[in-house]
Amino acid sequence: MFTNNLLATFSLVVLAATAVPVDESWLQPRDSEVHELFYKRAPNPSDSNFASNYPAPGSSPPTDSLPQAWLDKLKSITLPDIKPSNPNNGYPTYADGETPQDQHICSFTYECTTDEDLYNPPSGTFALSFDDGPTNVSPDLYDYLASNNISTAVTHFMIGGNIVYDPFGMQAAAKAGGHLAVHTWSHQYTTTLSNEQVLGELGWTMQIISDLNGGRIPKYWRPPYGDVDNRVRAIAKGVFGLETVVWNTDSSDWAIGGNPQYTHDSVVSQVNQWLSGSKDKGLLLLEHESKDTTVAVFKAILPSIRSNGWTIKNVADAFHMDWYVNAGKTNTEAITTMSVGASTFAVTNSTSQQSSTSASASTTGSASTTSSASQAPSSTSTTAATAAAAVSSGSGSSSSASSTLLLPGYAMAGLGFLAALFV
Numbered sequence: 348m349f350t351n352n353l354l355a356t357f358s359l360v361v362l363a364a365t366a367v368p369v370d371e372s373w374l375q376p377r378d379s380e381v382h383e384l385f386y387k388r389a390p391n392p393s394d395s396n397f398a399s400n401y402p403a404p405g406s407s408p409p410t411d412s413l414p415q416a417w418l419d420k421l422k423s424i425t426l427p428d429i430k431p432s433n434p435n436n437g438y439p440t441y442a443d444g445e446t447p448q449d450q451h452i453c454s455f456t457y458e459c460t461t462d463e464d465l466y467n468p469p470s471g472t473f474a475l476s477f478d479d480g481p482t483n484v485s486p487d488l489y490d491y492l493a494s495n496n497i498s499t500a501v502t503h504f505m506i507g508g509n510i511v512y513d514p515f516g517m518q519a520a521a522k523a524g525g526h527l528a529v530h531t532w533s534h535q536y537t538t539t540l541s542n543e544q545v546l547g548e549l550g551w552t553m554q555i556i557s558d559l560n561g562g563r564i565p566k567y568w569r570p571p572y573g574d575v576d577n578r579v580r581a582i583a584k585g586v587f588g589l590e591t592v593v594w595n596t597d598s599s600d601w602a603i604g605g606n607p608q609y610t611h612d613s614v615v616s617q618v619n620q621w622l623s624g625s626k627d628k629g630l631l632l633l634e635h636e637s638k639d640t641t642v643a644v645f646k647a648i649l650p651s652i653r654s655n656g657w658t659i660k661n662v663a664d665a666f667h668m669d670w671y672v673n674a675g676k677t678n679t680e681a682i683t684t685m686s687v688g689a690s691t692f693a694v695t696n697s698t699s700q701q702s703s704t705s706a707s708a709s710t711t712g713s714a715s716t717t718s719s720a721s722q723a724p725s726s727t728s729t730t731a732a733t734a735a736a737a738v739s740s741g742s743g744s745s746s747s748a749s750s751t752l753l754l755p756g757y758a759m760a761g762l763g764f765l766a767a768l769f770v
């Protein structure tokens with residue numbers, strides 16, 4: 348007895364001596380994988396050295412200073428044999444004459460999707476999301492969402508480099524009850540990046556969002572310009588447990604002011620046509636919180652979303668999935684202790700039976716679809732064909748086939764958009 352107590356006391360002393368002096372109120376237990384990949388790194392955002400805890404905004408995080416746990420996790424997973432693409436001005440090309448739309452590469456830039464991509468919500472559901480925040484127009488958008496009582500029915504795909512500039516902007520979205528997700532650190536075409544660069548783009552954005560949102564680890568990401576392939580999907584899911592979210596309809600709000608073909612009126616008119624069409628397929632509309640003009644589009648279409656009877660939900664709720672890797676719904680629900688990554692998904696402990704069950708179900712399902720996407724080409728091929736058909740039929744309007752995605756054009760315009768973001 349005495350010996351045991353003495354040992355216990357000794358252990359406590361050792362722990363106290365080696366413990367990292369950080370706020371552990373929201374942390375995972377030290378023996379959980381979440382803790383290994385993401386522990387609290389930054390002090391309060393009002394501290395003057397806040398930004399020094401993260402990579403510089405505006406470019407891919409350096410690969411020589413990535414957390415070792417991320418690199419180790421990357422080494423532990425099997426990636427499809429796909430080399431980084433060549434940028435080619437927004438039309439990424441691949442070596443050896445491989446076609447990006449085939450099931451091996453499955454580039455969404457070329458309209459290929461996999462079983463596990465999220466882009467077709469259930470019938471009647473309008474999945475609401477905004478990319479590229481936080482920006483100087485975000486407060487206006489958040490006021491509008493609040494005044495219409497839909498602050499919690501939105502997913503914000505945020506840019507890590509923007510959050511460093513405006514941590515309180517990100518926290519305003521969280522405090523309003525919004526669902527936070529990842530839009531990479533520096534808004535690059537992710538298929539052009541090395542494995543380690545993808546790791547940094549995703550990992551650091553997850554890190555800063557969790558630091559500023561009570562340790563809640565993002566579960567969803569959207570590739571900038573929709574540029575994702577099976578190599579990048581595998582890193583996102585296998586290392587970090589991220590679900591890839593694209594879209595089934597592009598509002599083209601981003602093109603206003605850049606392409607004379609797109610004006611406020613023309614964009615709103617097209618979206619209204621989709622909104623008044625069939626609701627057999629849900630709508631996941633690409634929208635942005637980047638400029639006054641993009642926010643103005645949403646203000647103009649919200650009345651139509653409602654009058655046409657759509658049910659507005661954030662992306663996680665639209666697909667009946669948890670909001671975060673380690674938390675169920677909302678930004679206040681207790682954090683669970685989950686492993687991260689497709690190969691080792693398991694709920695090691697949970698604060699409630701309900702969240703344990705739902706977390707286990709969603710992550711197990713995701714892990715199995717990951718392997719089907721990368722290991723069962725025939726299945727993926729069928730999915731891609733189905734998806735292409737779904738994309739072509741848009742949200743019920745037959746005229747949406749050419750105007751829904753416009754991916755190459757979008758990708759091209761995206762270059763200018765990227766420049767505008769960071770100049």
Ligand SMILES: [Zn+2]
Nearest residue numbers: 478479571572
């Ligand atoms: Zn974007």
